[in-house]
Amino acid sequence: MKTKSSRQPDGHGLPALHDGLLLRLQLHSDPKLLCVVRGALERLTEVLGFSASDCRSVTRAVDEALTNIMRHCYRGRLDQPIEVSCQRLVRRAPLREGLEILLSDRGPAVDPGKLRGRRLDEIKPGGLGLHFIRQSMDTVEYQRTGGVNRFRMVKYLHRAASESQGC
């Protein structure tokens, strides 16, 4: 797994590259690597100033999305490429700072109809991952471009950006 990050302060105590990139992970589709990604996301969301609950939400959403890629796009193959890219996001009017996470894979196209998740009124195993993702993030989008599945998720900070503190 390859990791790229920067420790350049950006005036808010946040590590950032000039283009907003905070962290990029390239990994194989091996479930044993899920804990590594969770560890990175837990630390990154802490550094960005998310609440403990929101840190868990973002980490859970990324973990569930990666699980879906490994199970459904790559059907359990362990050696397929996945990229996790995390960027700072600043939305104006109203001003909100957040974290954008883009997951990319080269599996077959996903049927958008299968991205709705199942109803929760039945007690049965399975089908909960998408529900967890939608409950955990502010924005969830899927796109297929150039043979690549791109799953985009955004979580906004629920306090003023000027309060953000680095570690």
Next chain:
Amino acid sequence: MQISARHADQTTIFDVSGDIDLANSPLIRKALLAEVREKRTPRVVMNLSKVRYIDSSGVASLVEGLKACRDLNLRFILFGLSPSAREVLQLSRLLKIFEVYENEDQALAS
């Protein structure tokens, strides 16, 4: 992730430690279903106090354990939920479906 079993007073207690995710939830499922279907202990208790994280596949394994117990009229009990584990059961609206206690003493006294 590690899982081990203790047996006492018509109860099996599974002690689980580590994260439960796609890499290891099949092990939880296998251990749980083997215990329920082969030994049919009247009360099956999951000690999750050393489990920091459970993903949807882990929740699915717990649901399978619950359903297997219900099919055989056995009790299936969870205790020691971390904030993350409690959140995923709430998100999936399963927290009220499971019998949940704070600690082992409460679980065994129930």
